[in-house]
Amino acid sequence: MTTAALPIMPLAVVRGAPVDALPDDLYIPPDALRIFLEAFEGPLDLLLYLIKRQNLDIVDIPIARITEQYLGYIDMMSALKMELAAEYLVMAAWLAEIKSRLLLPRAPIQDDDEDDPRALLIKRLRMYEVMKNAAEGLNEWPRLERDIWLAQTDLPPMTLQPEPPTVELDMLLNAWQALLKRADQHRHHRIVQEPLSVRERMSLILERLHHVESVAFPLLFKLEEGRQGVLVTFLAILELSKEGLISIMQAEPLTMPMIAVAGKA
């Protein structure tokens, strides 16, 4: 074989060569060509079409022939001054490169060369074909709104009671800490913390006093709570008294002190 026999490559057209590369006897309405090309998802799709149309397997593709055909479409597009996505031109350049490699004597070609553009092209075409088929498969797969409908029923009358919000313990702590921090910033408003057991006891004592006139001081203590419990109660009584919530009364010295809600006795 000789390179001398080769005709002028249509590649030149891609590089902006004259329009007369378009055969005279070929007439395709520009709109038809545009619509034709729009049916393809890109250069790989177009190449795949060119290969499939000739019942060829991807691994068998006669690069030169497919390249000719592909470039043929590109030429037509250019000739008709139609806008072409950049990807088509990149592919055209790539195909041209592969083809030019094939024209060289066998020497520089290594079959299992990863950089071999031809092997790479085959790989890409295969992958694209697999995914194109997968997309078609997915489109035919039964799906909601088209093939499958949810079974719907009417609901009987019912009363919906919204559930109350949930609160976590640490949300409470965070709120309290934020408050203390805020209060710290306003110096005048220092919040002093008592042991919570004391505050709890304060509430209990108040609640107890709520229903009676007054209670004898010792009756507020429960000996079975031990020393710690007695202490807590004692602190609670002192704090209640200090905050003016209860009054401690003693009729005369050495008599039993009585505890009553402030203002009640």
Added chain:
Amino acid sequence: MTLESILEALLFAADQPLSAERLQALFPELEQPSVAEIDQALQQLMAFYQPRALQLKRVASGYRFQVKADYATWLSRLFAEKPPKYSKAVLETLAIIAYRQPVTRGDIEDIRGVAVSSTIIKTLLERDWIKSVGHKDAPGKPALYATTKHFLDYFNLQSLAELPALLQPAEPDDSVLAANFDNSREQDQKTIESAQEQTDNRNENTAIAHSDR
């Protein structure tokens, strides 16, 4: 594919009742069953579903499958709206009542620095998390609020002393903690003896109560 099964498919897919006439019109013109045939198939469907959790119901505008009213309780659980969240104001009010009880609304307002709406108090009362434990001897006799047993149960606490303590800036190591503990015990002892000093020591007591936990 029987007439009955086609009607079943249509009635379940429809989002509104379908009349016998409407069902008839969904068949190709030359294959339309008569309304009588449709009615008969609908009767079969009704009978088939009779023992199930749903029923084919006839309403003014046609037929529709409906879940039986017996299951309303379960359905209401399914559709219960996601609970909203309490506002910062509610959480802060609850925190103040929990950590500073017994307190009046005025006390809460003092600490928060803003007015506390009656809605917030009402929310917490309705939740049965707080209650009024008495009234302060002050103008207007304001109610004193404290947390309830139900509050403790909700937060899975034995007593208020189990409420989480404030995070200390730096954790004291164990030995220091033990030392303080013993000191404070003695202090406590003294405190009982002389109630007057107690008030001054209050801060320390607080720290101990926390490290006790």
Added chain:
Amino acid sequence: MTLESILEALLFAADQPLSAERLQALFPELEQPSVAEIDQALQQLMAFYQPRALQLKRVASGYRFQVKADYATWLSRLFAEKPPKYSKAVLETLAIIAYRQPVTRGDIEDIRGVAVSSTIIKTLLERDWIKSVGHKDAPGKPALYATTKHFLDYFNLQSLAELPALLQPAEPDDSVLAANFDNSREQDQKTIESAQEQTDNRNENTAIAHSDR
């Protein structure tokens, strides 16, 4: 009221799939059946509806009652609105994400050989069929996309493993490739040698292309 009938009521009332765990949680705390009991009752329901126009189907996020696909022709007459159609670009992008996830937009572009518009990604994100599951450790930190549970639900699938199998093995046998390589190489040579004929062929090709469409 049996467990089976309660589940039947719940599944028919729900507007989305319910998992066995979700169903379990709808029972009062102390009366909750075990997940195994629920699974068994669901099996009974499946068997019961098997001969009907409906089926109890398990998809990714749970169980749902649906009308069998066999009735699609009738149902499409019921709804005035045509089901949404998706362009090849959208479907190819979705297929690549489904089968090769997680992938970046660049990966998709490599496979499709064309730019993937943001509109396509946006469409898929808005349909809640795909989501970003992270970022690739590459320049620009491109988002990695994967399909969602909702995608599986929509396509009637329980898991990705149920997706239709890919038509071809991913990689051809190396030796086969090499052999074919030589064959086609020879063909190429021939083709190049008779380039003249090709130009003539081109007309035919174009003509065929047209009649093909």
